[in-house]
Amino acid sequence: xxxxxxxxxxxxxxxxxxxxxxxxxxxxxxxxxxxxxxxxxxxxxxxxxxxxxxxxxxxxxxxxxxxxxxxxxxxxxxxxxxxxxxxxxxxxxxxxxxxxxxxxxxxxxxxxxxxxxxxxxxxxxxxxxxxxxxxxxxxxxxxxxxxxxxxxxxxxxxxxxxxxxxxxxxxxxxxxxxxxxxxxxxxxxxxxxxxxxxxxxxxxxxxxxxxxxxxxxxxxxxxxxxxxxxxxxxxxxxxxxxxxxxxxxxxxxxxxxxxxxxxxxxxxxxxxxxxxxxxxxxxxxxxxxxxxxxxxxxxxxxxxxxxxxxxxxxxxxxxxxxxxxxxxxxxxxxxxxxxxxxxxxxxxxxxxxxxxxxxxxxxxxxxxxxxxxxxxxxxxxxxxxxxxxxxxxxxxxxxxxxxxxx
Numbered sequence: 001x002x003x004x005x006x007x008x009x010x011x012x013x014x015x016x017x018x019x020x021x022x023x024x025x026x027x028x029x030x031x032x033x034x035x036x037x038x039x040x041x042x043x044x045x046x047x048x049x050x051x052x053x054x055x056x057x058x059x060x061x062x063x064x065x066x067x068x069x070x071x072x073x074x075x076x077x078x079x080x081x082x083x084x085x086x087x088x089x090x091x092x093x094x095x096x097x098x099x100x101x102x103x104x105x106x107x108x109x110x111x112x113x114x115x116x117x118x119x120x121x122x123x124x125x126x127x128x129x130x131x132x133x134x135x136x137x138x139x140x141x142x143x144x145x146x147x148x149x150x151x152x153x154x155x156x157x158x159x160x161x162x163x164x165x166x167x168x169x170x171x172x173x174x175x176x177x178x179x180x181x182x183x184x185x186x187x188x189x190x191x192x193x194x195x196x197x198x199x200x201x202x203x204x205x206x207x208x209x210x211x212x213x214x215x216x217x218x219x220x221x222x223x224x225x226x227x228x229x230x231x232x233x234x235x236x237x238x239x240x241x242x243x244x245x246x247x248x249x250x251x252x253x254x255x256x257x258x259x260x261x262x263x264x265x266x267x268x269x270x271x272x273x274x275x276x277x278x279x280x281x282x283x284x285x286x287x288x289x290x291x292x293x294x295x296x297x298x299x300x301x302x303x304x305x306x307x308x309x310x311x312x313x314x315x316x317x318x319x320x321x322x323x324x325x326x327x328x329x330x331x332x333x334x335x336x337x338x339x340x341x342x343x344x345x346x347x348x349x350x351x352x353x354x355x356x357x358x359x360x361x362x363x364x365x366x367x368x369x370x371x372x373x374x375x376x377x378x379x380x381x382x383x384x385x386x387x388x389x390x391x392x393x394x395x396x397x398x399x400x401x402x403x404x405x406x
Contacts, residue, residue, distance in 0.1 A: 032156035038067040041154050045163070049170055058173040061146060061180035071143075071151040074187045084345045085293035086338065089322040092132060093329060100136060101127045101330050111221050115208070119228035120238030124330035126224050126231075128323050129313065130193060137193040140217065141186035145169060149189040149198070165189055168198035177205065177214045185217075192216030193223035196230075204230040234312045235305070240286065242306035243324040245299065245336050247274045254296055254392040258381060259303060259311075259374065262287040268302060276337060293321050295394025298339035301325075317374060345372075346395055354395050357403035358383060 035041070042065060049059050083091075105112060105123045112123035127136075134140050149169055152162035169189070172178055178191075185191045191201055196216060205214035208225035216223045249272040256263070256271075265284040273290070274280055281302075288302040301321070310320040325336065346354060351370050358365045358379045366375030377393040384391040387402050 035154075035156065038154055042150065045150075045153070045166070049167055052167060054167065054170045055174050058170045061170065061173055062150070065147055065150050067154060068147050068151045071148050071187050072155055075152065075155070075157065083318065084343070085318050085321050086298065086343075087345075088318050089325055089336075092322050093326045097131050097135075097326070098329055101131050101326075104130075104136060105330065108220065108224070111208070111224060115225050115228045119225070119232040119236070121228040121231045121236050122331070124327045125236075125242065126227055127330055128327035129227060130224070131326065132319070132323050133195045134193050137220065137223070140184075140193060140195070141190065142184050143187050145183035145185050145189050145191060145198075146180060148185075148187055152188065162189070165198045168202045171202055172198055175202075175214075176212075177201075178217070182217060192226075193220070194227045194230075196226070200230060201226075204233060231309055231313070234309050236309050237304075237306055240306055241304050242310065243291075243304070243321070243328055244288075244302045245276050245328075245333070246281070246290075246302050247276055247278065247337075248290070248292075248296070248300045249273070250296075250340070252296075254390045255381075255385065257290040257292045257296070257392050258378075259289045259291060259308075260378075262289050264288075265302065273300075273302070276334075291321065292392050292394065293317065294339060294343040294345075295396070296390055296392040297341040298343045298394075299336045300339070315373070317372070317377070343394075346397070346400065350397075350400055351395070354380075354400050354403065357400070361403060 036044075042062060046059050046062060050056070101124075104127055108123075112126070115126070116122055130136055146166070146169060149162055149166040153159055153166045155162075166189075169183065173180055173183070183191065186195060188197075190197055193216060196205065201214075201216060205216055205226045206222065206229050207214050208221040209219050211219070213219075214222055214226070216226055246268075252271060252273075265281055265286050265288055268288065268290065269281040269283065286304065288304045289307075291301040291303040291307070292298060293301075303324075307320070307324055310324045311317070314320050314323070329335070345351075348370055351372065352368070355365050355368045355370065355376060358376070359368065361383065363379035363382050364375070365379030366373060372395065376395075380395045380399065381391050381393040383389075383399060383403065384393075387399070389396075389399055389402070
């Protein structure tokens, strides 16, 4: 799981690629029109980097750089993430990850105390993201960052984005934070224990351990503080909750269950929402949304403003809900319930058909990518309202069948 979802919105856990496809995909990338050979492009980039103020010693890191078709193959091979929240969280919120995460919180108590005092972000939130991103620093990737970024900047799918990232990577070298040889990570250029793209590394990395370098690969303190700095910059609210599991009455007006709708916690309590053990919600004017990741039959949460910061970290609702849930577990919450009945997600083929039919019927569900993102959920909700179905924003075979009708 990587922070590049801030930029490209794809879930890395869904990425699979067959090595045999690499030559064909690489060849397709090479057919981009009106593009010079890679060496010529790189020579021009060197001149542009110098004009942008990057010193020669940093630009020299580009010496001998070659195009890597494996990177393009992985980029083109990003699969559709089809796991439901329970499927994904069952795998990722494991007993081992909870145990190790809890141990890190105790071991690094002094570091976490400083970070929370400075940035307001509590240890369980940082450890949850740390565990999902790189398994607490154990799996950061080992591909040459500059080669990956140059390949993606040369490619014609998102050249401007990755050209900026390559320039920022050279600035990291110029700052003395990392050497070119140390810049190794995931295939799309992410770096460090929290998988920062170079632009985020440059903007949000901090030198927490005081050694004069911002080293997010080898310094645990620097990595944790930098993640907290980024979360704080994205709007983290000190001392406030992020996600609380709740029980929801079966007769609730499901139109209220949407992340775009917020009510004070006291209003949710008036409507019969309780804590999982049946006890009433504490009286509070703190606003929250009702989140039903699997619809009205699955688990239910109140999602507060801080949950929105998880969504800014990663646009995938499944990933963000899992990360926030893992953080609640690390903070002492019990395992969640399974809801009031079995929920079977639409298979990839049916999900693609659902999106196509939503578009045909005039519902704007965003890109026809087979992913159940926020735009598709909003379109599902609008369709459910039109057809008189429970408007819980979750696609069902019943809705698909209704959309199939003339």
